[in-house]
Amino acid sequence: MSKKSDKELGVGRRIARRDFLQGAAIGVALTGLAPELAAAAEAEAQNAKDYYPPTRLGMRGSHPGSFEGAHELRDGDFWSKTPKVDAANEHYDLVVVGGGISGLSAAYFYRQKNPKAKVLIIENHDDFGGHAKRNEFHVGGRMHLLNGGTLEIDSPKPYSPVASGVLKTLGIHPAELSKQCDDDTIYAGLKQGVFFDHETFGTDKLVTTTAGREGKADPKEVAAFVAAAPLKDGVRKSILKIETGTEDYYPGLTSDQKKDKLWRFSYKDYLLNVVKADPGVIAYYQHRTDGLWGCGIDAVSALDCWGVGFPGFQGLKLKPGGTNRMGYTPRGYCTPPFGSETFHFPDGNASIARSLVRMLVPGSMPGHTAEDIVTAKCDYSTLDRASNDVRIRLNNIVVRARNAKDGVEVAYTASPGGGAVHRVTARHCIFASWNMMIPYIVTELPAGQKAAMHALIKTPLVYTSVAIRNWSSFKTLGIKGVYAPGGYHSDFHLNAPVNIGSYKSERDPAKPILVHMTRTPAQPGLPEREQHKAGRYELLNTPFETFEREIRAQLGRTLSAGGFDPARDIAGIAVNRWPHGYAPEYNALCDKGFDADHTPNLIERRKFGNIAIANADSGMAAYTDVAMDQAHRAVGELLG
Ligand SMILES: Cc1cc2nc3c(=O)[nH]c(=O)nc-3n(C[C@H](O)[C@H](O)[C@H](O)COP(=O)(O)OP(=O)(O)OC[C@H]3O[C@@H](n4cnc5c(N)ncnc54)[C@H](O)[C@@H]3O)c2cc1C
Structure with a gap:
């Protein structure tokens, strides 16, 4: 502070x-x-x-204003405060709950199969795109x-x-x-800085380095970095060992045998118990995994950290692939560094969401290329016009969906809740929203499916x-x-x-x-x-x-x-x-009731009458492609 x-x-x-x-x-x-x-x-x-x-x-x-209604539903307060439900006066082929990449993709896939379909997307935030x-x-x-x-x-x-x-x-x-x-x-010539703060390291100090966070460090750079860092000598030596050491801590084991060990304990435990590092290194490395998995190195397996290029494994000479995230166990391999493209839009994958909206709602944004979507201004007033084939209704939260004769009945209200509840009918409904909320909305779901959804923690x-x-x-x-x-x-x-x-x-x-x-x-x-x-x-x-x-x-x-x-x-x-x-991914360190091949999302995403379930949650992986793949599966379940 x-x-x-x-x-x-x-x-x-x-x-x-x-x-x-x-x-x-x-x-x-x-x-x-x-x-x-x-x-x-x-x-x-x-x-x-x-x-x-x-x-x-x-x-x-x-x-x-986006989530209060959802919390009232969760706490059982919603219906006691909001008794009035309007008569249904709109009918659609498909109602999509959630206007993220999965919901927008679901609308697209549905209309691919049924080009005349009328679709309503309901989103509780003030903007489309979700994450x-x-x-x-x-x-x-x-x-x-x-x-x-x-x-x-x-x-x-x-x-x-x-x-x-x-x-x-x-x-x-x-x-x-x-x-x-x-x-x-x-930014040519600019380096990475590490800020050591007084509360954790005893003094405020900014130290710059090019000695990567990728486990491919130049020993001279690391030596210069640790010498400048406000750390005790033992911690300095340990960081040097972690970043540049070439010791094989498991001599005699094959690469697969080593990996089989590394997914059973955290990176923190690996550093302390296998590398035998000074405990003082933990304060330095603790948050390295934050951006990737939303928690520190104490809760992520050593194998996952190796999979994304963390240091300390140089001497193990592990073969590429084989992390247990994304359902990959030591049996099935993916190839670091993810086999992905490096390109990103200036607003990230919002440009993908915006491109989908531009295609679904003609006239909402000018242009037609990946280049011009970046600066194209969205005219939000076009999104929910009665004349649209696809309507996107923002600031509204779906509070109930149930199978009805020949279709589905969906109820929604203005996001903060407390106002009138409106009703629409549709042939089909796809939940591209967060799975853990669905049991409060589709209350007739089977108990086992609800339990799996309730257990989901994003x-x-x-x-x-x-x-x-x-x-x-x-x-x-x-x-x-x-x-x-x-x-x-x-x-x-x-x-x-x-x-x-x-x-x-x-x-x-x-x-x-x-x-x-x-x-x-x-x-x-x-x-x-x-x-x-x-x-x-x-x-x-x-x-x-x-x-x-x-x-x-x-x-x-x-x-x-x-x-x-x-x-x-x-x-x-x-x-x-x-x-x-x-969306949560399988983590062998804490997910004890199931294994990577029998994850709860397989139960969560079961079709229920005319209601199908998309969203990245259903793929148990937080990626844009997963959100699209799950939308495709959900549409396939409804339209065959
Ligand atoms: C901070 C962050 C960074 C990420 N970075 C990357 C990345 O770099 N690359 C990558 O591939 N993936 C990344 N991901 C994951 C990726 O964003 C998601 O996997 C994907 O966008 C999820 O899309 P979705 O449509 O499934 O869900 P969401 O984007 O969550 O959309 C679901 C929407 O449904 C709405 N909703 C929920 N309940 C209701 C209701 N009852 N009524 C109406 N609407 C409702 C939600 O508010 C939300 O807007 C990141 C995620 C986050 C959070």
């Missing part, structure tokens, strides 16, 4: 209108500081003039984009023909785009986007990103450069740029799922003001030696809070 006062940090500071015109809901957007006001803004009709949620600041992700969320800032006279959630077109497995077929249909060819759009020149995490007025402090300090093992956000970095169409990443350090920050509220020491439950609770109980204070303090402490002043240099903040983030 910073010793600076709120005034010195600039907490609550309004941002001058001329500097920072964010468009709609200007009173809320300008400060980015008032969740209560934001909640009021969420109630706006999506066809109101200037309705444009990507520019909203403050608490985003699961924003105020594929666009953060759009207008600062310094231009648009800056960042992903509020999913970024990469990557996956541990190659994209299936179905998922790559969707991308092709949308004109998205990642390999080609990668050649044209990736730009590694902007990973909480936070992606924070911060607009800063210039990045000269990064340049002065010689860094492009910072790993902060004791920080409120464990990692932050300058917006990853990509030039696509008319969108160009900022080259001039004197000009504004966006900074991406990651926080995982997991509670080390507990099994992964328990860490996530505790983290979700913490997230939902943390007001925006706390985030803002921590963000300003952290950036100030880390960058002030480069001239950064949080009160002066922060132009806007969007905290993308995801209490229900990544």
Whole structure:
């Protein structure tokens, strides 16, 4: 925690209108500081003039107003407060619950099989895309984009023909785009920083390094890094050993036999008990896995950490492949580094969601290419017109769905709840929403299916986007990103450069740029799922003001030696809070009641009459291609 006062940090500071015109809901957007006001803004009709949620600041992700109705359903309070249900006055071929990548893909697949189908997509957030969320800032006279959630077109497995077929249909060819759009020149010469904080390491110190986090470190660089780090000698020696050592800790065992050991204990245990490292190294490595799995190295297997290139395994000479995530046991192999493409859109996979919407709702956005989707402005007033074949209804939550004669009856209400409940009928319904909520909505599901859904715990995490007025402090300090093992956000970095169409990443350090920050509220020491439950609770109980204070303090402490002043240099903040983030993946360390071939999602996703279940949860893997594949399966179950 910073010793600076709120005034010195600039907490609550309004941002001058001329500097920072964010468009709609200007009173809320300008400060980015008032969740209560934001909640009021969420109630706006999506066809109101200037309705444009990507520019909203403050608490985003699961924003105020999006989830309260769901929690009332969970707690059994909803129906006692909301007795009035309107008569059904709309009929569709398909109602999709959830407007994320899976829901949008489901609408597309359904209409592929039935081109005349009328589809209604109901989404409880103020924007479509689900986790594929666009953060759009207008600062310094231009648009800056960042992903509020999913970024990469990557996956541990190659994209299936179905998922790559969707991308092709949308004109998205990642390999080609990668050649044209990736730009590694902007931050040339800048290094990775590690910020050692006083509370964890006894002193505040920023140390720079090129000694990778990939287990391919240059011994000289590592030696220089540990010498500069405020660490005890034993810890320095251990880090050197972990990063550059070549000892085989399991001599005589085959690669498969070694892997069979490595998936049975955590990376933390591996470092302490196999590498025999000084316990002081844990504070340094603990948060290395945060961004990947939303928890620290105490809850992730050593094999998974080896699979993503962590250090300490050099001497083991393991053969590529064979991590137990994504249902892969030591028997079935995937190939690091994921076999994925490097390209990403400036707003991440929000551009995939937006491309889907542009195809489903003609006229919603101009253009037709992967390049022009980036800057195309969505006209939200087109999304729910009665004349559309596909309608997207935002700010509404589905609260009941039941099989009826010849179809389904679906009830929904304005997201915060408390208003009238509306009813529509349809031939089919696809839940592309979060599986653990479905038992409260489809109350007639079989008990076993409900139990499997209830057990599902998604990973909480936070992606924070911060607009800063210039990045000269990064340049002065010689860094492009910072790993902060004791920080409120464990990692932050300058917006990853990509030039696509008319969108160009900022080259001039004197000009504004966006900074991406990651926080995982997991509670080390507990099994992964328990860490996530505790983290979700913490997230939902943390007001925006706390985030803002921590963000300003952290950036100030880390960058002030480069001239950064949080009160002066922060132009806007969007905290993308995801209490229900990544779909859970099988983790042999904590998933005891089943194995990788018999995971609960296989029960969760069973078709129930005219209701089918999509969403990445149903594939038990947090990836864009999985969300598409599950939508395809669900449509296939309904239409054969
Ligand atoms: C922070 C973050 C980063 C990620 N990064 C990557 C990445 O780099 N690469 C990658 O491939 N994947 C990534 N993922 C995973 C990827 O985003 C997801 O797998 C995928 O987008 C999920 O899509 P979905 O449609 O299945 O679910 P979601 O995106 O969660 O969409 C479901 C939607 O349904 C809505 N909903 C729920 N209940 C109801 C209801 N009752 N009524 C109406 N609506 C409802 C939800 O609010 C949500 O908007 C990331 C995920 C997160 C959270």
